[in-house]
Amino acid sequence: MSALPAPSATRPGPAGPASAGSAARAGSGARVEFRSLRRAFGPTVALDGLDLTAEPGELLALLGPSGCGKTTALRVLAGFEQPDSGEVLVDGEDITRIPANRRDAGMVFQSYSLFPHLNARDNVAFGLRVRKRPAAERHATAAELLDLVGLPDHGARFPHQMSGGQQQRVALARALALRPRVLLLDEPLSALDAKVRLSLREEIRRLQLSLGITTIFVTHDQEEALSMADRVAVLNAGRLEQCAPPAELYERPATAFVAEFVGTMNRLPGRLTGTGSVEVAGAVLPVDGEAPAGRGSVDVLLRPEGVRAEADPEGTATVVSASFLGSVTRVLLDLPDGTAVKADLASRDAAALLPGVRARVAPGPRPVLVVPTTPASPVPAPRAQARAGAVDA
Amino acid sequence: MAALTPLSTPPASPDAVPAPAGAARRRPRYWRGAVLTVAGLYFLTPLVSSFVFTVHVPGQGLTFAAYSGILSAEGFTESLFLSLSLAAATIALALLLVVPALIAVRLGPPRLRAVVEIVCMLPLVVPPIALVTGIATVLRWGPDHFSRTPLYQTFLAVQNESFPVVLVLAYTVLALPFVHRSLDAGLRAVDVPTLVEAARNCGAGRLYVILRVILPNLRSSLAGASFLTLALVLGEYTVASLLGFRPFAVWIVSVSGAEARMSVAVSLLSLLITWALLLVLSRAGTGPSTAVPGAGPSAAGPTGSAASLGSAGSAGSAGSAGSAVSPSAPDPAAAPIPVPGKE
Numbered sequence: 001m002s003a004l005p006a007p008s009a010t011r012p013g014p015a016g017p018a019s020a021g022s023a024a025r026a027g028s029g030a031r032v033e034f035r036s037l038r039r040a041f042g043p044t045v046a047l048d049g050l051d052l053t054a055e056p057g058e059l060l061a062l063l064g065p066s067g068c069g070k071t072t073a074l075r076v077l078a079g080f081e082q083p084d085s086g087e088v089l090v091d092g093e094d095i096t097r098i099p100a101n102r103r104d105a106g107m108v109f110q111s112y113s114l115f116p117h118l119n120a121r122d123n124v125a126f127g128l129r130v131r132k133r134p135a136a137e138r139h140a141t142a143a144e145l146l147d148l149v150g151l152p153d154h155g156a157r158f159p160h161q162m163s164g165g166q167q168q169r170v171a172l173a174r175a176l177a178l179r180p181r182v183l184l185l186d187e188p189l190s191a192l193d194a195k196v197r198l199s200l201r202e203e204i205r206r207l208q209l210s211l212g213i214t215t216i217f218v219t220h221d222q223e224e225a226l227s228m229a230d231r232v233a234v235l236n237a238g239r240l241e242q243c244a245p246p247a248e249l250y251e252r253p254a255t256a257f258v259a260e261f262v263g264t265m266n267r268l269p270g271r272l273t274g275t276g277s278v279e280v281a282g283a284v285l286p287v288d289g290e291a292p293a294g295r296g297s298v299d300v301l302l303r304p305e306g307v308r309a310e311a312d313p314e315g316t317a318t319v320v321s322a323s324f325l326g327s328v329t330r331v332l333l334d335l336p337d338g339t340a341v342k343a344d345l346a347s348r349d350a351a352a353l354l355p356g357v358r359a360r361v362a363p364g365p366r367p368v369l370v371v372p373t374t375p376a377s378p379v380p381a382p383r384a385q386a387r388a389g390a391v392d393a
Numbered sequence: 394m395a396a397l398t399p400l401s402t403p404p405a406s407p408d409a410v411p412a413p414a415g416a417a418r419r420r421p422r423y424w425r426g427a428v429l430t431v432a433g434l435y436f437l438t439p440l441v442s443s444f445v446f447t448v449h450v451p452g453q454g455l456t457f458a459a460y461s462g463i464l465s466a467e468g469f470t471e472s473l474f475l476s477l478s479l480a481a482a483t484i485a486l487a488l489l490l491v492v493p494a495l496i497a498v499r500l501g502p503p504r505l506r507a508v509v510e511i512v513c514m515l516p517l518v519v520p521p522i523a524l525v526t527g528i529a530t531v532l533r534w535g536p537d538h539f540s541r542t543p544l545y546q547t548f549l550a551v552q553n554e555s556f557p558v559v560l561v562l563a564y565t566v567l568a569l570p571f572v573h574r575s576l577d578a579g580l581r582a583v584d585v586p587t588l589v590e591a592a593r594n595c596g597a598g599r600l601y602v603i604l605r606v607i608l609p610n611l612r613s614s615l616a617g618a619s620f621l622t623l624a625l626v627l628g629e630y631t632v633a634s635l636l637g638f639r640p641f642a643v644w645i646v647s648v649s650g651a652e653a654r655m656s657v658a659v660s661l662l663s664l665l666i667t668w669a670l671l672l673v674l675s676r677a678g679t680g681p682s683t684a685v686p687g688a689g690p691s692a693a694g695p696t697g698s699a700a701s702l703g704s705a706g707s708a709g710s711a712g713s714a715g716s717a718v719s720p721s722a723p724d725p726a727a728a729p730i731p732v733p734g735k736e
Contacts (some may be wrong), residue, residue, distance in 0.1 A: 080590050100593040111584060113591040117609040127595035171591075178596065 027147035029057035029089045029214035030104075030181035032077065039072055039238075044071040045081065056184075059208050060243075061229035063222055065261070068300045069238040074184050077216065079103045090181060106175030107184040110191055112167040114159040120146060120170045121155035128177040145173035148207065164198035176211070183208065185217040201228055207382035222262050223368065225381035226250065234258045255327045256371040257299045264368060266307060266341050270370065278370050281335060283363050287370055303370040307343040308362045311332060311352040313361035319340075319353045329353075333361055418456025440498045440661065447658040460653035463662065466655060473642035473666075478556060478639060480626035484619045485565040490565070491618075495576050496607060499585040513573035515567050521631040528563055529636060554638065563632045564625065571621040583607070620671045627667055 032054040045071045050100040054060040062070035062117030070096055074080040079089055080182040089094045095103055114123050122129075124145050133141075146155055149169040168188055174233040175183060183203070189197040205228050209214045219225050225232045226246040233243040234257070253259035260267070270280035272295050277286045280300040309317070309331055320332040320340070329350035331343045341361060345353070353359060447459045463469055491513065500506040508682030516524070525625070536550040551558040585607065593604040609617070630642040641663065 078590075078594060080593075100590070101596050103594075105594070107591070107594045109591060110585055110588055113587045114608055115588065115610075116583070116593070117612075126592070128595075130592075130601060173594065174591075207644065321693045324440055 002256060008104060012372060015082060029212055030062075031056050032182055032214060032216065034073060034077070035087045035089065035090040037073065037076060037115060038084045039069075039076060039081060040084055040238055045238050047076070047086075050086070050235070050238065050240055051238055052233055052243060054214055055230075056217055057212045058229060058230040059205070059217060061143075061217045061219060061225035061232045062235060063219060063225040063232050063262075064235035064241075066220060068235040070220075070235050071186060073235070073240075074107075074186055074216060074218045077182070078105055078107050078184055092325070098192070104178075104181040105184055106180035106182075108168065108171045108175050108188045109184065112159065112164065112171050112191070114170055114174070115169055116159050116373075118159050119156050120151065120162070123170055124173045124177050129277040131178070141177055142173075145177055146170070148176075149173045150203070155315065164192050165198075165200055168186075168200060169203075176207075176213075181214065183213045183215040185216055187220070190219070191275075196222070203227070219346060226262070232262075234261060236261075253369060255298075256369060258358065259369050264304050264342060265306060268300050268302065268303045268335075268339055268341060269337070269373070270298050272296055272298055272370070281296055281339075281341070286361060292319070297373050299371050299373050301340075301371065302363055304342040304344040306363060307341060309343040309345060309353060309359050310349070311357050312360040313358050315358045317359045317361045319355050319357045319359055322350060322353055331359075333359060335361065401545055402553060418574075432535060439714075440664075442582065443657050447654050447661065459652075459658040460662070462652075462655055462683075463659055466648065466659075468639065468644050468648070469659070470647060471719060472641045475556070475639070476627050476641035479560055480623045482556075482561045483568055483626050484622045486561060486565045487568045487616065487622055488615065488664070491572045491576055492608070492611075493571065495573070495580055499580055500589060510573065511576070513569045515569075516568045521567065521629075522635075524566065525635045526700035527630045528535070528559065528632070531592050532559065533732055552636075557636070557638050559636065560633055563636075564622075564629060567624040567629070567632075568625055571625065572618040575621060576611065579611045579617075583610050597735070606685075623670060624667060627663065 022183055032050045034050050034292065037050040038045070039045045044056070044067075046067075048069070050069065050073055052060075052073075062073060064070045072081060076083050079095075079098065079102075083096065090104070101225040114120075115126065116127065121139065121142040124142040128141060134208070142208065143152070143155065146152055149172055151166060151169055151173075154162065154166060154170070157166075159170075162170065166204065167189075172188070188204070191199060201224055204217075217225070226249070229246060231243055231245050232249050233329075234241040234249065236257050236343060242249060242258045243253075244252075249262055253262060254330050258263050268280050270278045272278050274295045277284050278298060278300055279285075280302075305328075309319075312317075316336045317333040320334055322332070323330045324347060324388050325344075327347055329347045330346060331350055331353045333341050335341060343361065403484060448455055448457060450456055450458075469620045492507055498509050533550065536545055539545045540550065551562070588606055588610070589602050592606045593599075597605070628638075628642055629640075630646065633640050634646070645656055645659050645663070646661070
């Protein structure tokens with residue numbers, strides 16, 4: 001008997017970024033739906049009417065700052081928390097009131113959570129033992145899964161004899177042993193060092209793609225989320241801000257929170273002109289979409305790579321610092337009104353931008369977001385597109 | 394440099410700083426030896442003196458009559474068996490009470506931990522004499538008050554001389570602090586909530602989780618709690634004597650008047666028996682699969698208090714319990730080779 005779910009025929013083979021759409025993998029894995037989930041711990045509302053769907057076979061990342069409710073959502077799905085209201089559906093079946101030990105979900109915890117008194121093989125086979133499967137099947141499954149996670153020779157080792165990365169691989173194998181319909185990953189990489197984290201996240205993605213299992217991955221690390229997930233759901237204060245593929249999330253953030261949480265963003269003061277455009281840093285940019293009503297002060301969000309800067313003795317901006325990041329150099333400049341703006345420039349173009357140098361700054365043709373001046377406002381705002389034409393800052 | 398790199402190679406230059414680290418290493422070793430010698434003399438002198446007293450009779454020379462007569466001494470076997478039975482029952486009852494309570498408070502609201510800890514520690518501040526006075530009053534008052542109810546028979550049953558359940562109840566109260574401390578130390582070393590969730594996620598029910606996940610990781614603590622309780626019960630004199638029962642400690646005292654040498658011989662043997670039992674229990678609790686670092690019962694700490702609770706030889710017993718309980722740090726080299734097919 002094969003220990004593992006049959007690989008999906010529609011699954012792209014090699015591991016890689018989430019370029020393949022979820023639809024391509026429809027038909028494998030389970031569909032998971034959160035419907036109007038609400039969960040409060042005393043006065044603290046962890047989930048505030050969360051509506052979210054994970055498509056079959058996709059890797060959905062729940063991303064957000066600490067306390068945004070992403071772990072609570074995962075624990076509700078695992079059955080460790082009961083929602084105050086709302087429901088959780090897996091393939092249309094309401095599992096909200098089903099006990100945790102009867103849910104078909106494998107979970108990997110942040111702290112490994114291997115059973116200290118069992119060796120790796122027995123840890124992997126634990127669930128099968130609970131279900132009273134024959135010893136031969138248990139050992140065959142454990143051996144197959146340990147081989148799958150790259151630890152074929154570690155079956156006899158106890159948790160304290162393994163590194164963090166190895167323990168997390170064993171935990172992953174244990175979560176897969178019962179062939180769950182859903183795989184839940186609760187910040188599984190956050191306790192690991194950077195190098196192990198990188199290799200393990202590629203391995204998790206490879207496994208998820210090859211098994212075609214619907215996976216929900218909680219993380220506060222946006223790089224992890226963007227590099228691994230088919231779609232990323234950004235949560236804030238228990239509510240869903242946006243759920244979209246990584247590129248869309250980055251290029252077309254729906255809210256100011258998403259725009260500023262994902263990647264690096266400049267927030268510059270601007271002014272609506274009333275003609276569907278906004279004036280910022282001396283440039284006039286057309287607003288792409290529904291413009292905020294009327295005139296007045298707004299904040300304009302621009303990515304650093306959408307800002308151009310060049311050394312110019314006539315310029316009014318001043319270089320504060322320049323951080324070499326390899327092919328790109330991030331330059332921090334002060335505008336005349338005291339606003340700081342970051343610009344990501346090709347390193348060869350930034351050689352002259354040393355601290356103290358005068359420079360010209362211009363928004364480039366990159367998507368921006370126009371939001372009310374209240375920084376924390378979650379109100380979606382229309383996007384604006386930078387208009388060609390550099391304007392001296 | 395020598396101080397920074399503690400290698401065995403000597404300083405290359407003769408005028409280099411003469412290895413202060415080496416001197417620092419020798420000094421603790423010297424003091425360690427001195428302390429061990431003094432402590433050894435402190436403990437061994439009474440034992441050796443006692444042994445000499447039991448085997449040397451002025452005018453007769455060397456004789457082992459004090460030892461050879463123990464087994465045939467009246468009441469020895471019965472009192473020893475009674476004490477061991479009481480110890481087994483006390484251990485079972487105390488663990489049955491404390492283990493579920495501590496697991497529950499680990500999984501429940503943290504504020505309950507303080508409540509349980511205070512309740513379990515209360516017996517430390519109640520002298521056994523106060524406890525036994527209260528028990529004796531209730532035992533006297535109960536039969537009169539409940540003479541026409543089924544509780545009358547209960548009051549009589551708990552005072553059955555062949556197995557006085559009232560002593561088990563009293564000893565359980567006295568053992569609560571030690572059992573609590575030992576188990577609490579073990580539970581602190583285990584991430585109970587996460588392990589429970591991991592096991593539940595694998596399909597395990599609550600009872601299965603406790604029996605197959607939590608308890609195996611508490612083996613050291615369970616063993617520690619067990620032999621602290623064993624030592625306490627074997628050496629406990631006050632409660633048993635004042636309630637009119639005759640377990641081992643009371644028998645030793647009672648026989649000392651007529652047979653001084655035999656009394657001391659029995660005390661020495663009781664120490665050996667206690668040590669042997671503790672050794673067996675400690676080995677049972679430190680198996681290779683008990684791999685929770687820091688979960689050893691040594692963290693319980695109250696062995697000195699255990700000694701102070703007992704009398705008539707209990708000090709030695711409880712003290713030996715403390716010395717026999719050693720932390721069971723996992724030894725990677727000692728990891729067992731799993732047997733295929735082994736459940």
